[in-house]
Amino acid sequence: MMRGALLALLLSASPAFAVQPDEILSDPGLEARARAISQNLRCPVCQGEDIDDSNAPISRDLRLAVRARLVAGDSDAQVVDYVVARYGEFVLFKPRVDGSSLILWLAGPAMLLAGAAIALAMTRRRAGAAEAESLSAADKARLEALMKK
Template sequence: MRVLMLTIALAIATPALAVQPNEILDDPALEERAREMSKNLRCLVCRNESIDESDAELARDLRLLVRERLVAGDTNDETIDFIVARYGEYVLLTPRATGSTLILWIAGPAMFLAAFGIAAVYIRRRRPEAAPDTLSDAEKSRLSQLMDD
C-alpha cells in the first residue's frame, strides 16, 4: 500500500507547466511554437527554470511577450532575438556560441587539453631512479670479506 501511495505521489510530483489557460493562443500551430520557445528561455527570477515551467510574474510576462511577437508575425529567430536584445544572452537556457560566449564554450575543453598536456609532459620528463652502478672486482671482494666476518 505504501509503495502504491509513493508511486502515485511521485507521478503527481512531475513539474507542472505554468502556462495559464488565458495565455494559450487560439491557433494550435502558433501555440506549439510559443511552447517550444518558452522551454528554451530562462526565467530571470527562478534562474535555472524555463519560463514554460515558472509561476513567476516575470516568466508570465515573457510568455505573453513571446505570444505577442508570434501573433505579430515574427519568426522564431526574430522573437528570440527581440527577447535577447531586451534581456541579454542570460535569458537563453542554452547560450549561443558567438562573441563573448564563444570564449566560455571553448574555455572548458581548452583547459582540459592544457592540463592533459602538462600532465603528459610531467610524466614523460620524470626519470626513474638510476639503477646503482655495478660493483668493481675490488668492491665485490671487500663486500664478501665483510659478509663473511
C-alpha cells in the same frame, strides 16, 4: 466519490504549467511554437524554471511577448533575439556559442588538453631521469669491485 479522488490524483500528477487560458493562442501551430520557445527561456526571477512553468509576473509578461511576436510574424530566432536583447543571454537555458561565450565553451576542453600535455611531459621527464640515473656496465663493474673489498 471515488471518481473525484481519482481525477484529483491524476490532475495533481500531471505537469503544472503556469500558462493561463487567456494566454493560449487560437492557432495550434503558433501555440506549439510559443511553447517550444518558452521551454528554452529561463524565468529571470525563478532562474531554475522556464517561463511556461513559472508563476512570476515577469514570466507571464515574457509569455505574452513571445506570443505577440509570433502573431506579428516573427520567426523563432527573431523572437528569441527580442527576448535576449531585453534580458541578456542569461535567459537562455542553452547559451549561444559566439563572441565572449565562445571562450567559456572552449575553456573546459582546452584546460583538459593542457592538463593531459603536462601529465605526459612529467611522465616522460621522470622516465628520462630514471634512465640517466642507471649505471653503465663499466660503473657496475667498478661498483662490484669496490663492494668485494
